[in-house]
Amino acid sequence: MTPARRQVDGQPGFNVAVGGKMGSGGMMVAQPLDVFVEPQDAGRLAAKIALLFRDEGFRDQRTKARLAFLTQAWGVERFRATLEERWGRPLEEAQQDVRLPGRADHLGIHAQKQPGLISVGLCVVTGRISSQSLQELARLAETYGSGQVRLTTSQNAILINVPEARRSELLAEPLLKELSPDPHPFFRGLVTCTGTDYCNLALIETKSIGKRLAQVMAKRYPNATPVTMHWSGCPAGCGNHQAADIGFQGAKARVNGELADAVSIFVGGSTSTDPRPGEKIMELVPVAILEQVMPVILKNLDILKNIRRDVKSEKRVLMVPASS
Ligand code: SF4
Secondary structure, three states, rough: OOEEEOOOOOOOEEEEEEOOOOOOOOOOOEEEEEEEEOHHHHHHHHHHHHHHHHHHOOOHHHHOHHHHHHHHHHHHHHHHHHHHHOOOOOOOOOOEEEOOOOOOOOOOOOOOOOOEEEEEEEEHHHOOOOOOHHHHHHHHHHHHOOHHHHHHOOEEEEEEEHHHHHHHHHHOOOHHHHOOOOHHHHHHHHEEEOHOOOOOOOOOOOOHHHHHHHHHHHHHHHOOOOOOOEEOOOOOOOOOHHOOEEEEEEEEEEEEEEEEEEEEEEEOOOOOOOOOEEEEEEEEEEEHHHHHHHHHHHHHHHOOOOOOOOHHHHHHHHHHHOOO
């Protein structure tokens, strides 16, 4: 559901898209359903979509049990018509898309709509935080804000409803040395999945490797422009590696006969108003040499981000008969 506004009366709400996915088989961008829903109905509509999938989704094959495959098989029109039937009244058509281009990570200090209040976005590196720091974060939310902490899709935290007058006091709190409101660009966009620590599907550890690489690169490029780096420990793609400027997918390789941690590297993925999956540019890169590989990628990122597989010529090659 993405923010939208009804043209006739300016009512805010959401346009609805279905069937997006990450992970095994690659990223698929959600397809617009041509539906607008007001905020108070959004939860119920989401539940209807989930129930439609429960009843109609492909259950015989685990690999096909995703809404994306049902949407693909049915097409958006049939999906919309079936949903409308279950909704019990006509669904309103999509309204004006009010998303802004680009990416907002919500880190740092932002004025809220409510006069005199600010939000403070804090970077939780790789989304991992100790119980002690979490307690302290809760204390800061109660002391300075309204006791609430919002979480972002990039694994960070936001303190909200902080009076502007208490800004300096909050910024001087020791916890903000660990959870910085203004981290280096390589940490702002760093996302990692669970990895081997707590996931038995993982092929590699992700959190410490991702953090270490970001640290080394941040030291080498102190004034870098923002780059998102996402890590998934296996093809399931929980770290959304195909939705980042640079994505890493864990693998195992043999290096001189020894089993070693490795990654496939993807570039040019994005979400927002211009969604597209990252393209795989390298495979079986040993983690041990990533520090040497990364400067080449970063130096050429603008070119690499625009590389796209030429499917037509691939098909042509595949169609050449063996005898020729
Ligand atoms: S991407 Fe793979 S390793 Fe990472 S959390 Fe998901 S299933 Fe586990």
